[in-house]
Structures are given as structure tokens and as C-alpha cells.
Amino acid sequence: MSKALEGYRILDFTHVQSGPTCTQLLAWFGADVIKVERAGEGDATRGQLRDIPDVDSLYFTMLNHNKRSITVDTKKPKGREVLETLIKHCDVLVENFAPGALDRMGFTWERIHELNPRMVVASVKGFGPGKYQDCKVYENVAQCAGGSASTSGFDDGPPMVTGAQIGDSGTGLHLALGILAALLQRHNSGRGQKVLAPMQDAVLNLCRVKLRDQQRLERTGTMHEYPQYPDGTFGEAVPRAGNASGGGQPGSILKCKGWETDPNAYIYFITQAAVWPAVCKVIGEEGWITDEAYATPAARLLHLKPIFARIEKWTMTKHKLEAMEILNAYDIPCGPILSMKEIAEDASLRESGTIVEVDHPTRGRYLTVGNPIKMSDSPTQVKRSPLLGEHTVEVLAQLGYSQSQIEALREERVI
């Protein structure tokens, strides 16, 4: 079966996490992704967080599937020539170097556009234009600057970063979408364009609902679905809401059977208005269906703490998966807190190809996350990440380099 992006060639000049997330997705959609790395060391993540000596780390292997790797020293004139040839050959250049690095290498937008007017040049940077535009940025910096940290955690604790890599992988996703839109526009315009996804902006986009709440707070001075209501006070900025849903349907994380010893024996419980009578029946509080202190969503907002305390008395008598089964029968939305160990063993995720086992020549078999986007006419087959420079000769030959030219590049330590 053909693939959605078959025939598209991506010059993957990315490293670490944000850029590689983007190009891995493009590879899964069928594009030929050629990862350009520095000879000798390659992407720094190959050697970071290693669990097996001298073997590409899981950090690297899990972010670089289905790509080809070529080593080129782009700071040497002959290396720059190779990059120029690749620019002419590819549809998209993706990079996430520190601001200015590509320009310093001699590849300004103007130069790339001159070499290949159809090329889309896509970049991740920490910040967009402005006073922080020159800063180097990693995941947690973006989470802090994009509004996630100030709105995560508990009200009586410090700001908190999340485990989900919304700054890196989240920005990579945004960039992939921008690239696809630019390729579609190129069909009509015939021209490539610059695509920029700043990490701060991408995190803010994912924190959109918190900027919504900021404006609600400024207008009304309160927010009834936040845990600070009705007894606490609100300041000038959106407060941290702990595990409250913060949305239109109150929710909370509640203990389940075994919580004393199992750190993940919890369930997220949502008291959706439509199923309130069912919630009351399940927990044995049928009187609450008509009691005016609990009967309407507005009345319940005044009593959320005692309501969830009472529901928790019930959830503490059930294993989290048992509770989920009982609640699902009533269409009561809930979610067990699954550990990474449980997720790794999840039969449905394995069946759907979202959890995949992959063979690697030096690492052996390892577990990874496959393509979370499922397409009926473009199925994903997850292939192992490339070894450093594994495809250098193959790609150079495709670009028209002769065997003796390739040898000369090797002798001059360009590749």
C-alpha cells in the first residue's frame, strides 16, 4: 500500500527531541527522511541516558524511527556542498538548532530559497521574535514560559512541570502540521516558505483554556469550578487547580483499593451533570438526586469537596479497573491512573500499533511508541532508528556522487 507522503524528501537537520518528533511523524507518513548528523558524534541524544554502554540510547532510538542517517561536517566547504546538493534534492528542510546556527553555517533563508525556491524551511526555536529570540531552550523552559508551569500543581505548592513533553514533542507536532500546510500551499504557489514553531507559543496554544480562565477571572473575580471556590480566595492570575478538571464538568483524582501501597491506585472521576443520578445510585446516595443542595450543577459547585470525599469512600472499596468497569456501565466518565508499566503491557495499545516492539542490531529488542495517528490508506510500519552514518554512502550515491568522490570526502573527514 502507498503512503500519504510517499515521494516527499525531508532534509532532517534536527536533534534532541522537538525536531526529531516532527520528522519521525513525516517518516511514518511515508516521507524519505534523511537525517544529517555530525561525523563522529551525531545527534547528542545517541549518547545521552544510555542504558547499554556504546549503544544508541532509547532517547535516540525512540525518536528517530524510519529515517536514514548520513554524516556530513557542514562546517567544511565540501560538507556545505553536500548540504547544497541535499537542499536541491529535498522538499523540506527541518531544523531546531539554536537561533542563528543555520545562518552561521551559511544557509540563510535567502540562500536556501535561491538554491531551491520550492523548499519549505521549518524551524523549532524556543521563542518567537522578541526579546528572548536568541535564547537556547529546553522542554521545561518552554513549559514555564508558555503558561503550563504556573497553572500546574497544587495551590499551596510551587509551580510544576508536567511529564508530558508538551514543549518538545508538542512543538514538533505543531511544526509537522505547519509543514504539511506549506506543502499543500506549494501546490498552488510553486514556492516554498518559512515555517516557524516557537516552543513558548506551542505550549501556550496547549494552555489555551488557562488564558480563557484568566479573562474570566479578571471579569468576575472568581471561578466556581476551581478548588479555591467557595472557601478560598483568588488573586490576580489563574491559580493552580490541583487535579480539579477546571472545565465545565467537575472532576478529581480519587483513591482506590490498594492506594496505601500502590502509588497509582487512583481513578479520575468526573461528575458529569447528565449522569449525576447514576453517580448517586452507584455510591448509595440516592437522596442527593433530589436534595436541593446537590440536585443542580450550580448547587453542587458549593459542595465539591464533600461530594468527592463521599465518592472516594466508594472508590476506595474498588480496584481502579473494577471501578472503571462499574462506572462505564452507567456512562460515567472516569480514567484509571495507569503506570508506564501497565501501559507497556496494555494489550489494546499493542494491538493498535501504538506500543510496538522493534529489533535493533546493537540494542536488541526494545519497546517504543508507534504512530498515534491512524490512517486507513497510509498504515505505519515502525522501523528501527538508523545507526550513525548508516546511509551515508547510499544517499551520496543517490545524489550522484561517484565512489571515488565519496572516498575523497571520507579521507578529508567531511563524512
Ligand code: COA
Ligand atoms: N556539522 C558541523 N556542525 C554542525 C552540524 C554538522 N553536521 N550539525 C550541527 N552543527 C553545529 C551547528 O552549526 C552549531 O554550531 P555553532 O554554534 O558554532 O553555530 C552547533 O552544532 C549546534 O549548536 P546548538 O543548536 O546550539 O546545540 P546545543 O547543544 O548547544 O543546544 C539546544 C541545544 C536544544 C538548546 C539548541 O539547539 C536550541 O535552543 N534549539 C532550539 C530549541 C529547541 O529545539 N529546543 C528543544 C530541543 S529538544
